[in-house]
Amino acid sequence: MELPPVSLNISQAQERALAELLRLAPVIDELGARFAAAGEQIALVGGPVRDAMLGRLQNDLDFTTSARPEVTEKLVKGWADAVWDIGRDFGTIGCRRGEWQIEITTFRSEKYDATSRKPEVAYGDSLVGDLGRRDFTVNAMAISLPGNVFEDPFGGIVDLAQQVLRTPGRPEDSFSDDPLRMMRAARFAGQLGFTVAPEVKQAMTDMADRIRIVSAERVRDELVKLVCSPRPRAGLELLVETGLAEQVLPELPALALERDEHHRHKDVYEHTLTVLEQSIALEDRLPEGGPDFVARFAALMHDIGKPRTRRFADDGVVTFHHHDVVGAKLTKKRMQELRFSSEQTAEVSRLVELHLRFHGYGDGQWTDSAVRRYVRDAGPLLSRLHILTRADCTTRNQRKAERLRRTYDELEQRIARLSEQEELDAIRPDLDGNQIMEILGIPAGREVGAAYQFLLELRLDNGPMEYDAARAALLEWAASRPSS
Structure with missing residues (x-):
């Protein structure tokens, strides 16, 4: 069932976030205390903060921290039920605590070389700097721990209330750093029902061909998320209007056939x-x-x-x-x-x-x-x-x-x-391969396959047959075959 478009004001967002924080308390309070005791900063960040304000928080939690991955790993060992480091090269340590799936990533700054398919990862030194490199302002909010201090240096809560997608800085800089963010804009339009700010849409149009440097796998994953969103039409239309579809799914805009003057086709x-x-x-x-x-x-x-x-x-x-x-x-x-x-x-x-x-x-x-x-x-x-x-x-x-x-x-x-x-x-023939070989007295081989296909067609034409009738039909078919 399609979800209704998001609608809220700032006070509603804060109330919903507070309610979700109470549910998260056992995790964020303990995690915040562990990192603070080690002299490190940590904050709940990005999508979980946005979704908490929308009342849609799932069990996946993202945190950002001043701690390097090796420090993070030490701090969560013994506390988490399981720990994994598959994202270590990108500064991320993952873990599970009860029902919560957690990723903790070191403050970072990443950007693409003009011709590279992969981001260059460099660690940052502040929460604000980390938030500034995120894709959209609604994903650039955080809650610092311990103490649950709301951080919103780029006005994400206002954009959330107004249901608009903007970038923390210039959209041209954001999309140059990671061109896949242009497709994320379309995905969020489908997921959340948000509109895209005019300057963001213009940048997507001007920079559409830059999506070519992103790997096919990453483009595919974003496309799947968009297609599976509650309102994919909005995101797909945005891809077509900005020219991004020409780069990633050219068959879609090609459907806008020039109509003949008599409108003989829809x-x-x-x-x-x-x-x-x-x-x-x-x-x-x-x-x-x-x-x-x-x-x-x-x-x-x-x-x-x-x-x-x-x-x-x-x-x-x-x-x-x-x-x-x-x-x-x-x-x-x-x-x-x-x-x-x-x-x-x-x-x-x-x-x-x-x-x-x-x-x-x-x-x-x-x-x-x-x-x-x-x-x-x-x-x-x-x-x-x-x-x-x-x-x-x-x-x-x-x-x-x-x-x-x-x-x-x-x-x-x-x-x-x-x-x-x-x-x-x-649906299968009324006689199997072993029965065919026994009745015809032949070994396994192409002739058995041909007999099997004959019986399958017979089954499709006539429906189920008794053994004797199927056997008789098989023998008649074999007798009509040219001798080898």
């Missing part, structure tokens, strides 16, 4: 964003609910084959023949370039390839065989294909929309009936 870009929103609204139909990245990204990519396949017939009719197949190939290529896993790439590409299959169903004239093949081809993606297909209906013609909905209801009901009768989720 706006594919607007249609796509609407399909994404409708897909999100249907996520409660998924076995595990949402947010579901695969389903959402398939909705976003399902029509990216249209620009490549658009044709104008002699009578002016616009066609996009085979845009599903072309789109699946383009999706696979883009996801590989963004270093998505093979599994996610295959899943999203397959959904794009299948998203038009339902439209051959017509008025419910598919045979049971066709329904079985629909289920077989979708495999474990069937529930996601259901919501993508339903979401893809964006017609304003209420009669047509209702007819499509009823038709798909009927298809799902047929699938449910056949599944109950035939275990469609695990």
Whole structure:
């Protein structure tokens, strides 16, 4: 379910933060005392402070400290339930205390070389300096420990109340130091429903091509967070408007096809964003609910084959023949370039390839065989294909929309009936490989595979068969084969 946009004033923010601090007291009081006793500064910082003011604090806590990593590690050992140092090179020591996952990072200043993909990390010497290098003012607030002193040198609480994203310093400097912050602006627009300050948006537009120096993996991770946010449309539109999408997901702005003078096809870009929103609204139909990245990204990519396949017939009719197949190939290529896993790439590409299959169903004239093949081809993606297909209906013609909905209801009901009768989720031939070899008297090899495929097609066409009938069909098939 989509969260409502954030709305609060400064006093509400302070009240919520106070309530969350009381819940955090066992952790922050003890941690603050340990660092103070060692002569070190420590402060709760960034996202947790922001989320405390929004009443959305999770169990992940970020702290910043004057202590170097080796000192931090000594101070938390014996207090934390577990300690890890995987982020030591970036000044970070992680630990767990009860339900809380904690990261403690030394005051730092990091920036990118003009051509580097990785930040150069240098330790800082003050809390204000550390806050000044953060991405946005709403993430540049802190609570110093012990004593719970609120630190807000850049006016983050005002921007939080006004629901606006600004940078602590010049946005050009911030985005030059870490270009990925431009994508974070889009992500926070989707997560929090905030607007982006005009000067920040202008800097994103002017510096969009600098995102190229950021690794594909980091871009991918931000894109996933944006797509899985409560309101991804706002962030995606920001990426398109600033030109960032041209750099990281060029297939999206390419959907804004030039309309012909007679408007014979709908706006594919607007249609796509609407399909994404409708897909999100249907996520409660998924076995595990949402947010579901695969389903959402398939909705976003399902029509990216249209620009490549658009044709104008002699009578002016616009066609996009085979845009599903072309789109699946383009999706696979883009996801590989963004270093998505093979599994996610295959899943999203397959959904794009299948998203038009339902439209051959017509008025419910598919045979049971066709329904079985629909289920077989979708495999474990069937529930996601259901919501993508339903979401893809964006017609304003209420009669047509209702007819499509009823038709798909009927298809799902047929699938449910056949599944109950035939275990469609695990369609396989009525004879297994060992039985095939025994009946035909042949060893393992290609001939067994061919026989297996024949029986699978027979199963899809006719439904389950008794052993004797399947055996007879297999023998008849084998007899019709040319002798080796």
